[in-house]
Amino acid sequence: MHLPKQSVYVLTVQAMLRNKLITILLLLPAAKGYCQKQPVPTPLWRPQYHFTPEKNxxxxxxxxxxxxxxxxxxYQHNPFENKWGHMSWGHATSKDLISWKHLPVAIPEIVHPDTTTWIYSGSAVLDKNNTSGLGTKEKPPVVAIFTGDQPKQHKESQFIAYSNDNGISFKQYSSTPVIDLNKSDFRDPNVFWYEPTRQWIMTVSMVNEHMVRIYGSSNLKDWTKLSDFGPAGYTRNGWECPSLLPLVVDNDPKKVKWVMFVSSGGDHGPLIQYFVGDFDGTTFKDDNAGKLVLPVDYGDCFYAAIAWRDAPQNKKILLGWLQDGRRETYPWKGQMSIPHDLSLKTTDEGLRLVQEPSSVVTKAMGKYAAQKVLLTKNLPINDTRINLNKERPYSGNSYWINAEFEVTKDTKKVGFNIVENPDITKNVNVGYDAENGQLFIDCTISEMGNKSRQNLTQTAPMKPENGVVKIQVLVDNSSLEVFGNGGEKVISTMIYPDGNATNLSVFAEGKAAIKWMNIWDFNQKK
Structure with a gap:
């Protein structure tokens, strides 16, 4: 068959294009690997005195x-990647809640040919009397109670695993799940021993019903429904990570009330709310009949917090996840909050939660930080800014400020400019707004690209005590936690300062004075 010259030309061009396409397709994987953006380490944002995993x-x-x-x-952990997935339990230990020993993954995801079970959030107990029969009385087991998420089945159930080597490694209990309601959103069991009824108590979240279900068990394996709490308080998003704690009132060990904690996605990001009431071994009764929304934290990153219940001196120490926001960190992603010592305080509005940076941490700080007492007597700072960098041992953004300010009717604002650049054109403002009666963090001029507009300024209502406001400012490279008036109010957020934004200053708008202040510096000598 003979073809016209034009047809031959067309076929020749088509062949050339086809060959080029084949060449491009063959080279595409190599080109993709070459062009793919490699992760960039971000050591300037790695915290010094907060927990982060070594990687991932x-x-x-x-x-x-x-x-x-x-x-x-x-902790919830992806052992393979620096993003959410392959949920397993990572493991670390500490004697002082500052320095951590990283250990192998304690409970890895369960992979079978027909299903995968991810190890979601939960709790662990030392079964001292071997009620479960999973250890011995001489060597009681550590029992982990957690949600097994099976994405292929769209189901969440409650599983248990046990350890006979002091919590280093765990075996799955053969008859798991121990509670299965065939629900897709049913998670985060928190378990404790309730001595008056001599049974284990579990609180677990009925996510979409905005309820906490309470179960009881004599052996950690067989569970009976006792009651439900909720809906109450904030219900515009699902409920997660419930826990029920007995807390001392007004530092009197003889006065104890129970507090129910519930995490939920709030209107402006993460929200943990709490309810104060009584627990009789079966039912939790809220003193406020579910009418109040009481935030644990007024910031945009504190979430999924639970407590050490069995710490020395009967301390209840709350630890939360600080969500990392919009910026990527590498080779890790995510960090924990500073641990909080918990108690309740009687106020004009009723019993309210008090959270102070744990005394376990503050007692150990001298081993890791250089303390510099900057000002130990009243110093007026009327309508001025005082640079504090020359007083600091080293340059950097890992430090802890304790301060008391005297405020008057002529005080507008008083506080600190942190993570300030040399030109004083970018910083974060932290302090007290006397005109509006608010503890505040203002990230407007430095974090515009990292936060939604509604979260650039974060506030918590607070009143002076005898003309004095107390502020603790915990700056740790990428985290910022502010405690007001001894932990009556807390605001936590994430920040991502430039490498040269390490200046620190104190300021006042109107008349104010520094009554007392010191800084613990965790930065390293360059």
């Missing part, structure tokens, strides 16, 4: 125990 993703704290003189931290 973390979110919720899990299974908090005090065991053999060490604080055990299990």
């Amino acid at each position: 993703w973390t979110n919720d704290p899990n299974g908090l125990l005090f065991l053999n003189g060490e604080y055990q931290l299990y």
